[in-house]
Amino acid sequence: MKPWWLDERSHAGAEHLDERYVSGYDRKAGFDPTEDLDVLQRHGLASDSVVVDLGAGTGGFALAVAGLCRHVVAVDVSPAMTAAIRGRVTELGLDNVSVVDGRFLSYEHHGQPADVIFTRNALHQLPDFWKAIALDRMASMLRPGGILRLRDLVYDFAPAEADVRIEAWMSGAVTDPALGWTADELAEHVRGEFSTYSWVLDGMLDKTSFDIVDRTFRRSAYGTYTCKRRST
Numbered sequence: 001m002k003p004w005w006l007d008e009r010s011h012a013g014a015e016h017l018d019e020r021y022v023s024g025y026d027r028k029a030g031f032d033p034t035e036d037l038d039v040l041q042r043h044g045l046a047s048d049s050v051v052v053d054l055g056a057g058t059g060g061f062a063l064a065v066a067g068l069c070r071h072v073v074a075v076d077v078s079p080a081m082t083a084a085i086r087g088r089v090t091e092l093g094l095d096n097v098s099v100v101d102g103r104f105l106s107y108e109h110h111g112q113p114a115d116v117i118f119t120r121n122a123l124h125q126l127p128d129f130w131k132a133i134a135l136d137r138m139a140s141m142l143r144p145g146g147i148l149r150l151r152d153l154v155y156d157f158a159p160a161e162a163d164v165r166i167e168a169w170m171s172g173a174v175t176d177p178a179l180g181w182t183a184d185e186l187a188e189h190v191r192g193e194f195s196t197y198s199w200v201l202d203g204m205l206d207k208t209s210f211d212i213v214d215r216t217f218r219r220s221a222y223g224t225y226t227c228k229r230r231s232t
């Protein structure tokens with residue numbers, strides 16, 4: 001590894017490496033992939049598709065998409081997360097899910113290029129320089145015309161609005177950490193993690209051969225992008 005290369009594990013979020021946190025993760029995250037699956041089906045997800053989920057966590061999306069595609073690869077840097085996915089794959093008897101201990105900046109995709117890449121609430125673990133490299137790597141895994149569905153904590157406002165918008169975001173936080181992210185946890189996120197501005201992310205997507213088909217934001221902080229990989 002080059003001496004200037006990022007140590008992704010040390011940027012993965014210590015909690016994601018902790019088995020106790022992982023065992024309560026699904027309840028805390030409360031993630032329902034239905035809308036993502038609907039959108040992806042409208043954009044070409046089909047029974048012969050190859051799907052890659054980067055930063056797959058406990059596999060909420062990867063396991064749900066498995067019934068709708070040919071093959072899904074669930075990639076995560078955390079051994080506790082990949083162990084959780086493997087357990088569920090065995091429990092459900094799925095034979096078209098590969099679980100990979102891998103990272104945004106090192107996962108090597110082999111075989112048929114991906115038709116769909118999904119990544120949710122994980123890209124912000126990387127500083128911006130590395131986010132762009134991760135997006136470039138995603139473009140190289142996808143077939144031309146393939147879809148990137150990117151969801152993340154992204155700030156959809158101007159720097160001058162930051163104080164008001166961040167305070168408003170925090171005022172809507174939950175109080176029970178088992179059921180979501182508290183104001184203290186959101187504050188820690190803003191201080192220590194690498195969520196970027198939407199207008200920075202838009203530029204990165206353009207530079208890495210993605211056309212944004214649709215982008216929406218909730219509470220100026222939860223971004224959902226559907227992008228198509230350009231042919232050239």
Ligand SMILES: C[S@@+](CC[C@H](N)C(=O)[O-])C[C@H]1O[C@@H](n2cnc3c(N)ncnc32)[C@H](O)[C@@H]1O
Pocket residue numbers: 008009011012013016017029031054055056057058059060075076077078081102103104105119120121122125
């Ligand atoms: C907040 S969780 C989101 C998990 C899942 N995508 C979801 O939506 O529930 C972030 C996940 O990203 C993983 N992660 C963090 N940095 C990563 C990296 N550089 N490469 C791959 N996965 C990473 C963490 O281990 C964790 O499972």
